[in-house]
Amino acid sequence: MGTTNDPFVTFSDVQKTYDGETLVVKNLNLRIEQGEFLTLLGPSGSGKTTTLMMLAGFEVPTHGRIEMGGVEINNVAPHKRNIGMVFQNYALFPHMTVEENLAFPLQVRKVAKDEIAKKVQRALDMVQMPQMSKRRPAQLSGGQQQRVALARALVFDPKLVLMDEPLGALDKQLREHMQIEIKHIHERLGVTVVYVTHDQSEALTMSDRVAVFNDGIIQQLAKPSDLYERPENSFVAQFIGENNRLSGKVASVNGKSCGVEIPNFGLVSAIPVSVQSVGSPTTLSLRPERVRINPESGAYANQFDAEVQELIYLGDHTRCRVSVLGNSNFIIKVANAEGVPSLTPGQMVRVGWKPEDCRALDAY
Amino acid sequence: MSVSAISDDRSTLKSRLRRAERVQRLRAIGLVLPLFLFILIVFVTPIIILMTRAVDNPEIADSLPLTSAALANWDRTDIPGEDVFAAFAVDLVAAQKNKATGLIGKRLNYEMPGTRSKVLQAGRAAEKLTAAPYKEAFLKIDPLWGEIETWKVLERASHRNTSFYLLKAVDLQCSADDEIVNVAPDQALFRDVFIRTLGISTLVTVATLLLGFPLAYMLATLPPKHSNILMILVLLPFWTSLLVRTTAWVVLLQTEGPINDLLLFLGLTDERLQLIFSRFGTVVAMTHIQLPFTLLPIYSVMRTISPNYVRAARSLGAGPFHAFWTIYFPQTMPGIAAGCLLTFILSLGYYITPALVGGPTDQMISYFVALYTNKELNWGQASALGTILLMATLVLYAVYNRLVGIDKMKLG
Numbered sequence: 001m002g003t004t005n006d007p008f009v010t011f012s013d014v015q016k017t018y019d020g021e022t023l024v025v026k027n028l029n030l031r032i033e034q035g036e037f038l039t040l041l042g043p044s045g046s047g048k049t050t051t052l053m054m055l056a057g058f059e060v061p062t063h064g065r066i067e068m069g070g071v072e073i074n075n076v077a078p079h080k081r082n083i084g085m086v087f088q089n090y091a092l093f094p095h096m097t098v099e100e101n102l103a104f105p106l107q108v109r110k111v112a113k114d115e116i117a118k119k120v121q122r123a124l125d126m127v128q129m130p131q132m133s134k135r136r137p138a139q140l141s142g143g144q145q146q147r148v149a150l151a152r153a154l155v156f157d158p159k160l161v162l163m164d165e166p167l168g169a170l171d172k173q174l175r176e177h178m179q180i181e182i183k184h185i186h187e188r189l190g191v192t193v194v195y196v197t198h199d200q201s202e203a204l205t206m207s208d209r210v211a212v213f214n215d216g217i218i219q220q221l222a223k224p225s226d227l228y229e230r231p232e233n234s235f236v237a238q239f240i241g242e243n244n245r246l247s248g249k250v251a252s253v254n255g256k257s258c259g260v261e262i263p264n265f266g267l268v269s270a271i272p273v274s275v276q277s278v279g280s281p282t283t284l285s286l287r288p289e290r291v292r293i294n295p296e297s298g299a300y301a302n303q304f305d306a307e308v309q310e311l312i313y314l315g316d317h318t319r320c321r322v323s324v325l326g327n328s329n330f331i332i333k334v335a336n337a338e339g340v341p342s343l344t345p346g347q348m349v350r351v352g353w354k355p356e357d358c359r360a361l362d363a364y
Numbered sequence: 365m366s367v368s369a370i371s372d373d374r375s376t377l378k379s380r381l382r383r384a385e386r387v388q389r390l391r392a393i394g395l396v397l398p399l400f401l402f403i404l405i406v407f408v409t410p411i412i413i414l415m416t417r418a419v420d421n422p423e424i425a426d427s428l429p430l431t432s433a434a435l436a437n438w439d440r441t442d443i444p445g446e447d448v449f450a451a452f453a454v455d456l457v458a459a460q461k462n463k464a465t466g467l468i469g470k471r472l473n474y475e476m477p478g479t480r481s482k483v484l485q486a487g488r489a490a491e492k493l494t495a496a497p498y499k500e501a502f503l504k505i506d507p508l509w510g511e512i513e514t515w516k517v518l519e520r521a522s523h524r525n526t527s528f529y530l531l532k533a534v535d536l537q538c539s540a541d542d543e544i545v546n547v548a549p550d551q552a553l554f555r556d557v558f559i560r561t562l563g564i565s566t567l568v569t570v571a572t573l574l575l576g577f578p579l580a581y582m583l584a585t586l587p588p589k590h591s592n593i594l595m596i597l598v599l600l601p602f603w604t605s606l607l608v609r610t611t612a613w614v615v616l617l618q619t620e621g622p623i624n625d626l627l628l629f630l631g632l633t634d635e636r637l638q639l640i641f642s643r644f645g646t647v648v649a650m651t652h653i654q655l656p657f658t659l660l661p662i663y664s665v666m667r668t669i670s671p672n673y674v675r676a677a678r679s680l681g682a683g684p685f686h687a688f689w690t691i692y693f694p695q696t697m698p699g700i701a702a703g704c705l706l707t708f709i710l711s712l713g714y715y716i717t718p719a720l721v722g723g724p725t726d727q728m729i730s731y732f733v734a735l736y737t738n739k740e741l742n743w744g745q746a747s748a749l750g751t752i753l754l755m756a757t758l759v760l761y762a763v764y765n766r767l768v769g770i771d772k773m774k775l776g
Contacts, residue, residue: 058675078678079687091676095694104690105680156681 006070007031008192009055009160014064016050024050026216028064032194037186039195041203042213043239051213052162052196057081068160079108084153084161084191088168090145092137098124098148099133105156123151126185143174150182154189163195167202179205200240204228212236228287233274234361237285244291244330246284247363250275260284260360265325269301270358281363288331290357293320293349300352306330308347318343324351411754417747418533421526423471424518427464428455432522440519443512449498456490474742475517475528475537482508513540529748534558554732554749558756561728564647564718565711569658569704571651576659576703577696584666602656610717613649614640617721641723649721650714657710658703665699701768709757729753 009032016025025047032038040048053059054066057078065072073081092101102120111119124130127147137145146166153161163182167175183206186193197203203210204224211221212235220227220236231237238245246268251261258272260282268284275282295303306324313336320332320343332351334343343349425432430451438444459465469483489505502509520526520538531537531544535552539545546552579598583591601609616623617640624636639645669692677687715730729749736746764770 056675056679058678077683078675079681079683081679082681083679085676085679087672087676089670089672091670091672093673093677093691104677104682108681108686152676152680162679 008034008036008069009194010065010067011051012065012067014051014054014061014066016047016054016059017062023216025054025061028216028218030211030218030221032192035190035192037183037193037195037206037208039197039203039207039210040213041197041200041210041239043198046213047216048196048198048211048213049164052164052194055160055194056083056085056162082156082158082160084156084158086146086149086153086161086163086166088165090137090149090166092145092148092152094137096136097133098129098135098137098140101137101148102133102152102155105152109156119155123155126154127151127181142170143178146170146178150185154185154191158191160192160194163193165197166195167197167199175202176205182206204240212239214239230273231285231359231361234283234285234363237359237361242288242331242333244286244288244327246286246325246327246330248282248284250278250280250282250360253278257355258360262325266304268325268358269355270360271356273359274362275360282360283363285359285361286353286357288319288333291330291332291351291353293332293334293343293351295350295352297350301355302358303350303352306349306351308343308345308349310345311343322349322351414747415751415754417743418529418751419525419527420744420747421521421524421528423467424521425524427459427462427468428452428518428522431455431518435515435519435522438515438519440512440516443510444515446497446499448515449502449509450496452502453490453493453498456487460487460491471521472517474532474745475521476514479508479514482506516540516542526744529744530751532745533748533752554729554752557727557729557732558752560726561712561753562756564643564650564714564726564728565708567647568650568654568711569708571647572654572658572707573700573704575651576655577662577700580659580663580666580699583663584669585671598656598659601652606653607716609653610649610720613645613652613717613721617645617648640721641726643722643726646718646722646726649717650711653717654707654711658707661702661706662696662699665696665702669695697768701764705761705764708760712753712757 011028011030014025014028015023017023028051040051042048050059054061061074066074099120102123103116106116106119124133127150129144129147167178179202207224209221210224210227212219214235220232227240237243246262248260248262251259251267253272256271258270258275260268260270262268270284304324306322308320308322309328310321312319317336318334320334322330322332324330434448434451438448459468465484465487469480472483473480486505493501508514533554535547535555536544537547583594615621619636623639627633673691674687677691713730714728715734718726718728719731733746733749736742
């Protein structure tokens with residue numbers, strides 16, 4: 001993590017438009033610490049890849065400054081930035097062997113021959129592919145190509161490595177394996193990583209911090225646990241993990257708690273996060289695992305009648321869809337442990353949750 | 365099912381598979397058969413006929429059968445004996461009746477210019493010869509028949525197959541001593557023509573590559589909206605007849621034509637340049653016509669090259685030119701290989717364009733094939749030239765395959 005107080009990379013008021021009409025990136029301010037693993041997460045078209053491309057030097061910002069190590073790099077050519085990059089489909093040079101691919105950045109830097117051989121071998125050892133140096137990319141599996149691409153981006157010891165959805169083409173199991181492996185390599189080398197993905201579980205698994213992008217704006221920049229536990233707006237609550245939403249109006253605000261009126265159904269107490277004044281619309285966000293079925297009466301401040309709609313058995317837990325407070329898509333995760341009441345669709349139950357698990361956010 | 369039952373089945377498994385796939389196989393054959401027959405009849409067969417024509421030599425054997433038989437026993441040291449002359453007389457009489465002496469004269473004329481009239485003369489005279497000694501009679505008709513050279517040529521020409529045309533096609537001939545030697549310098553022609561054909565084709569190929577590569581790169585990297593319009597402009601000449609385009613070049617290049625007008629107007633030249641009927645005009649017109657053939661395979665290969673390769677190279681520290689040259693360019697090789705081979709081989713067979721735009725010293729081998737086919741009616745020579753061109757092309761193709769690898773080639 002950050003060893004100095006000065007950030008390594010700074011985006012100041014950066015904007016980017018391709019057509020001169022719409023901004024793909026709107027007023028981006030972002031500080032990336034030395035040695036940090038930062039993930040840019042967001043749906044496609046949210047501006048995360050454009051941000052990465054501006055950092056790599058393939059796109060020029062239309063407004064604002066990008067600094068690296070205290071120096072403005074807006075107009076520095078990509079090959080002079082000394083930034084390693086892993087591309088979506090690896091972009092391994094098909095007419096070169098693995099060894100030649102890895103030697104490429106070193107040859108460009110006029111590193112001595114025996115030094116190149118040493119560094120290439122070390123990089124291959126690091127990604128656990130010491131035997132593959134003479135093969136061509138087409139002779140490697142997707143996972144192996146991924147490792148080579150990673151080794152190539154690291155072999156010339158860049159201070160910053162960018163990764164543009166590098167695991168997107170791998171199957172689920174390999175992807176999860178590589179996530180851990182990239183995380184370990186990052187920890188070992190202490191290199192700064194900026195990682196782009198649209199997969200939220202990948203972002204949560206690997207990152208020190210995650211910047212959630214939507215509509216060209218960073219919606220929230222926080223540690224993975226904060227992002228999940230304490231989303232600051234409805235988009236983040238909805239995009240990260242599973243989320244129950246209830247729409248209502250603010251009835252009362254009292255410091256760290258507020259009352260939200262769900263029209264025709266009742267009053268829910270919650271913590272105000274981004275509500276304005278009494279009477280303004282709001283969306284309540286509530287994680288499915290924070291809701292209890294048939295709690296002891298009086299155990300929770302929020303207790304309501306619900307009707308079980310559907311039960312889906314998922315091994316360690318059961319997803320229970322109920323209708324409550326006018327929302328028939330309300331999901332409750334019930335752990336399949338001892339003492340869990342058996343439920344049947346159509347059954348009437350009581351559901352309850354704590355006010356501090358229920359966040360009143362902007363109206364979505 | 366028990367184990368033994370499975371192994372019993374295995375013997376019939378293959379036959380059952382065959383049965384199951386028979387209908388599909390027949391359908392596949394049925395679909396390909398028309399094209400296969402078409403190619404066999406209009407492409408493979410003519411080539412085989414062409415190649416046999418190049419060595420076919422029926423004229424003397426058919427028209428002078430007895431002479432041919434008699435010459436077979438000749439020792440080739442001195443002029444033949446009475447038996448050969450007797451046979452010759454009988455054959456000539458028969459030939460005179462069948463009006464075949466002209467044919468004999470023409471055939472002999474190929475190898476010994478100026479002998480045609482003497483054969484006709486001998487034919488007419490032979491009808492009056494009634495009794496031996498024929499040898500003396502023929503020697504009296506013309507001293508030609510007393511020369512051993514004449515009989516050697518006649519003997520060689522009496523075989524049903526000959527290497528004469530093929531040798532002639534590369535400016536070689538059989539000497540009087542039955543050795544293969546170069547033809548007299550004033551008769552040598554075809555080697556120059558072949559070299560010229562290869563030279564013009566190489567020039568055109570290089571020109572199309574130099575002009576086409578940057579254009580293909582631009583087309584492949586522009587957004588589709590713009591590249592489609594440009595592509596139509598590239599293809600537009602493609603949709604016009606070859607003859608029309610060549611004639612257009614005739615109009616442009618002629619001495620009183622617009623290009624000369626423009627050059628004079630701009631003051632780049634003081635007098636009108638000889639652009640048409642020149643090597644320059646030929647290469648320009650052929651380059652224009654061949655450009656799409658070189659460009660399209662390169663373009664289609666470039667389209668498949670992800671911009672991420674160059675980006676990766678840039679991010680790894682390579683400058684723009686270095687990234688292009690070491691990463692992008694090698695990946696376009698299959699397209700360059702395909703486009704250049706296509707243009708080169710098509711250029712080898714060019715006929716109309718050099719014939720209309722080129723001068724006498726710019727004619728390529730096809731011109732001579734046409735000349736021997738249509739004007740000289742010497743199909744043996746035309747076939748021999750065609751065969752040599754075909755062989756040269758195949759050799760080049762093989763060399764090319766060795767250097768580049770045909771399997772690496774991509775036509776799109």
